[in-house]
Amino acid sequence: MRWPWLGAVLLAVGCGPVPAAEYGEELFSDPKLSGSQYNTFSCATCHATTATPPKDEVYAGLSLYNVASRPHWWGGYETRLLDAVNFCYTAFMRGVTPLAPDDPRSRALYEYLVRISPDETAPAQPFTLIKDITDVPRGNxxxxxxxxxxxxxxxxxxxxxxxxxxxxxxxxxxxxxxxxxxxxxxxxxxxxxxxxxxxxxxxxxxxxxxxxxxxxxxxxxxxxxxxxxxx
Ligand code: HEC
Ligand code: HEC
The missing domain is CATH 1.10.760 (Cytochrome Bc1 Complex; Chain D, domain 2)
Structure with missing residues (x-):
């Protein structure tokens, strides 16, 4: 009975498929998610993922903690999470075609975003893009x-x-x-x-x-x- 034994060993060392959320976590910090050779940004370049973002970092994007539990995104402009992600993917990461819903990478990213969203519901986050530019007082x-x-x-x-x-x-x-x-x-x-x-x-x-x-x-x-x- 060699094969069952071998199978058990293979399972124990984890030769099964990588769980989707883990694959999603890798994609989250991988600039190669975008097919463009000119892209050097990953999701992690612009987004923290913790409840309280680190004090010594200022990210352009909000923390994505609880992001999957928010009712809408981008200040209400996006009502589907994948569209909210694809906005970043095409506008900032030079992704040419938006990630399709049935693309395994979308699925994996989604599973990861769900994993960092422990609360069942979370409020939408404000997003105030300042359209008309005025000077600001100089500071310290x-x-x-x-x-x-x-x-x-x-x-x-x-x-x-x-x-x-x-x-x-x-x-x-x-x-x-x-x-x-x-x-x-x-x-x-x-x-x-x-x-x-x-x-x-x-x-x-x-x-x-x-x-x-x-x-x-x-x-x-x-x-x-x-x-x-x-x-
Ligand atoms: C170059 C910076 C940048 C990159 C790279 C980037 N984003 Fe964003 N993202 C932003 C900014 C700026 C916003 C608008 C402010 C906000 O809502 O976070 C945003 C908004 C979002 C939102 C909406 C959040 C909300 O509640 O309104 C989601 C979801 C999101 N990004 C996911 C992603 C994912 C997933 C990736 C990687 C595939 C990614 N972003 C890559 C900058 C970036
Ligand atoms: C995620 C990466 C990223 C971050 C973070 C970032 N920048 Fe940039 N910035 C760029 C890129 C790429 C360009 C060139 C392309 C463009 O103009 O969008 C640029 C262009 C600029 C320009 C325009 C230069 C010109 O051509 O006139 C200014 C000014 C600037 N950045 C200031 C800042 C300041 C100040 C900060 C911090 C508050 C900042 N940037 C943060 C990536 C970034």
Whole structure:
């Protein structure tokens, strides 16, 4: 009776299919989920998954803890969870075709999002995209340095050099703003900078940078960041 024994050993060392939620967790932090060779972002680049997001990180997206228990997403614009995910997938991760409902990767991501949603119901999260840009009061430079570390550094690398940046597509900050005088004559560079941070790729401009809503970055922290960057 060799085979039953062998089978039991194989099961014990886990040669069965990987459970969907675990596969989903891998996909969550894998930039290759997007087929694009230019994409370097994973879901984990922009979303925490814990009830209280880590103090030393500012993410563009909200924490996805309890996300599957929310009634709708993107401030009510999306009423199906997969559509909410696909928005990020196509807008930020350069995914060309949205993930289909019957794609095993959608299924696995879903199972993972359910796993990090322990409560049966959870309130929808506010999402306030600031459309009309106004200047913000400048703030504390030291606070601004912390905001840069927590919010911008992962993608843009070190200020002034870009060292360690996640993608060459993310320009060196704040030096990129030196071109603003000729590109947008008469507009204060600080204002264009604020526009970029608040809108990301929205309102007809930009590549793949995410927008920072009022909920993810306060005007106070943005003002501090501008002081730190000398804008
Ligand atoms: C480059 C940044 C970025 C990436 C990458 C990204 N997202 Fe997002 N995501 C955002 C932003 C910004 C929002 C809008 C603010 C918010 O609601 O979190 C958002 C919103 C969402 C929402 C709606 C949350 C709610 O309650 O309204 C879901 C769900 C979501 N993302 C899932 C994902 C998943 C899953 C991935 C990976 C496949 C992903 N995102 C990749 C930035 C990103
Ligand atoms: C998820 C990665 C990511 C994060 C986080 C991020 N950026 Fe960006 N940013 C990019 C990419 C990619 C570009 C270039 C494409 C584009 O314009 O969307 C960019 C472009 C910009 C530009 C426009 C440069 C130009 O061409 O004029 C500014 C300004 C900027 N980012 C500022 C910031 C600041 C400030 C933060 C932190 C609050 C930040 N970014 C966080 C990825 C990111």
């Amino acid at each position: 430079a030291r606070r601004g340095a912390d905001v840069y570390e927590a919010a911008c550094r992962e993608c843009h690398g070190e200020a002034h050099t870009g060292k360690g940046r996640l993608t060459q597509l993310a320009p060196v900050l704040p030096e990129v703003s030196q071109e603003y005088g000729s590109l947008f004559p008469g507009v204060a560079p600080g204002l264009i900078f604020i526009e970029k941070v608040r809108h990301g790729r929205f309102f007809g401009v930009g590549g793949n940078m995410p927008p920072y809503s009022r909920e993810s970055l306060s005007d106070e922290d943005l003002g501090a960041l501008l002081t730190h960057l000398g804008l």
